[in-house]
Structures are given as structure tokens and as C-alpha cells.
Amino acid sequence: MQRGxxxxxxxxxxxxxVFPLPPGNRFPQEKYRLVRERVELLPGIEVREAPPITWADALQVHDAExxxxxxxxLLTRREEAAxxxxxxxxxxxxxxxATGSTVAAARSALVAGTAAALGGGTHHAHRAVGxxxxxxxxxxxxxxxxxSDGFIGKCLILDLDVHQGDGNADCFADDPAVTVVSLHGARNYPFVRVPSDIDVDVPDRTGDDGYLALLDGVLDGLDAHGPFDIAFLLAGADPWEGxxxxxxxLTCAGLEERDRRAISWIRGRDIPLVVTLxxxxxxxxxxTADIQARTVELAALHRC
Ligand SMILES: [Zn+2]
Structure with a gap:
């Protein structure tokens, strides 16, 4: 048994x-329920609902307009299309x-070492636009x-979603205490990028071995940016081959190995870890729900 x-x-x-989706919209809303149902079955993990944030909380980051x-x-059709x-x-x-879940997970991780939001990772939202x-x-x-609670320290954002984290790069562009890392498909959305601290373009059809080698290269260089006092992992399941x-x-096994290496790097340094999907x-x-539940399981297994 592991310590703790x-x-x-x-x-x-x-x-x-939940919210209404127009006919033909393919946002996978059911994913969040499917992941929760899987995570509820895992030992050593307790699923809870968090309080929502307020609009005033959102104003801590986003433009008032x-x-x-x-x-x-008040969104225009163009903004809804985007x-x-x-x-x-x-x-x-x-x-x-949804945002309340990530806030609660961050607060929990600072106390317990590891916590997860069964959603979140909304990395395309900029300060002034989503x-x-x-x-x-x-x-x-x-x-x-x-x-606001009193946290002082350095933050790592390790974004392994297949899409570049332009919103994170925008939100933290002027924040030297935050290191934003994005490992993403070179030819994938968003086509107008905002540079992160570390961006890695992964070529189309890169498989497990090539991807994991790129990830290792990133992880090997991260200590130079730390030491970190909290880490957010954006464990997107969209690098999966299906x-x-x-x-x-990437295969399911490759994604599992990705998560294992990322989680081990973070928790091996005793950095509080917040997993987002x-x-x-x-x-x-x-x-996809299986992959994302497995990420949460691995984080719980490596929690100390
Ligand atoms: Zn994505």
C-alpha cells in the first residue's frame, strides 16, 4: 500500500x-455523466458536487464586457459560432x-495533494472572449x-489536450508565476495561436512512441521553470486515435502512459495536482469516458 x-x-x-443543444451540435454533453459514473466505481475516490462560482469570481480573470x-x-451569432x-x-x-468544480479541486489539492474536476480545462477562453x-x-x-485564499507560489499548467491552449496563454501572458505548457497537434485548432511559455507542435498521425518522446523532452526541461507549488493537468482524451x-x-495504452508520466513527474515532486478533463x-x-476515468484513477493511485 502506498503512503496515505x-x-x-x-x-x-x-x-x-445540462443545457439544450441544437440539432446537429456534436458537443459530447453525455461524456460528463459517463465519466462520473465510472469514477464513482473507483476505490479511494469520492465524487462530490462543488458550489458554483459567482459572476464576480469570473471578473477576477475576464473582462467585464x-x-x-x-x-x-448578449452574444452575437458570430460569437456563438466561435x-x-x-x-x-x-x-x-x-x-x-463547471468552473466551481475546478475551483473546488484546486482547493482540495492544496490540502490533500491530488484532486480532480470531472470537466474543466476550458483552455480556449481568453480574458476578453471565449x-x-x-x-x-x-x-x-x-x-x-x-x-485570494492566500496561495502564493508558482503554478504549472501542463496542457496535454490535442488543441493548443490559446486561452491559457492569453490569461497568463503577463504572469511570471505561471508556466504554461501546451503539447498539441501541429495542424489542429486553434489556427490563430497565442504563444505559451512552452509550445510543442505534434505532427499528424504521431503515435505513442513519438508522442511520449516529445512529452519526456518537455518534462525533462520543466524543473528549470520551477519549483512549482501547484500543477493543473489538462488531460484531454482527444489525442486518441479514435x-x-x-x-x-495515440492508443488507449499510449494515453495511459502519457498520464502516468505526467502525474508521476508532478506528484514525484510533491506538487499538488489538479486534474481536469x-x-x-x-x-x-x-x-473517451473510459480514458478520462482512467486518468482520474491513475491520479488517485499516484497521489503520494
Ligand atoms: Zn481539445
């Missing part, structure tokens, strides 16, 4: 808050709950709120 194995890892869900528009449903979502009161409400299914930036808001948005060719658009979506 009697400690339960908390995983925060928001899947009860953007917050006003997503709060009151989001890939149609505004509804339910979508606005869900955003507060896009790509991301209305607000959950990691930026979580960091702002734990700083993902309809991915363009890479980020993207995952596989067909069938159940496989």
Missing part, C-alpha cells in the same frame, strides 16, 4: 447541469457549476480564487 492510501481523493462533478455578455445572453454553442440560461448556469466550447477559463479563475477532432494516433470527442464517446 487511506486518504480519499475528491473528484468534483457538474454533470447534473465579456462576463456581461455571457451572463445575460464558441460552437448556442447561448441559453442553462448554459450560463452550467458554466458557473471560443471552442469554452466560455470562461476555469484554471485561471481557480488560480485567482486560491490566490477521436474525430484529434488527428493524432479538457477535450475528448471519440466515437463511441464511451471509450
Amino acid at each position: 492510501s487511506d486518504v480519499t481523493v475528491l473528484a468534483f462533478t457538474h454533470d447534473r447541469w 465579456w462576463v456581461r455578455r455571457i451572463r445575460h445572453g 464558441l460552437g454553442l448556442t447561448w441559453s440560461p442553462e448554459l450560463a448556469e452550467r458554466t458557473l457549476h 471560443r471552442g466550447y469554452c466560455l470562461v477559463n476555469d484554471v485561471a479563475i481557480a488560480l485567482a480564487l486560491i490566490r 477521436d474525430r477532432l484529434g488527428r493524432l494516433s 479538457a477535450g475528448g470527442y471519440g466515437e463511441p464517446i464511451e471509450t
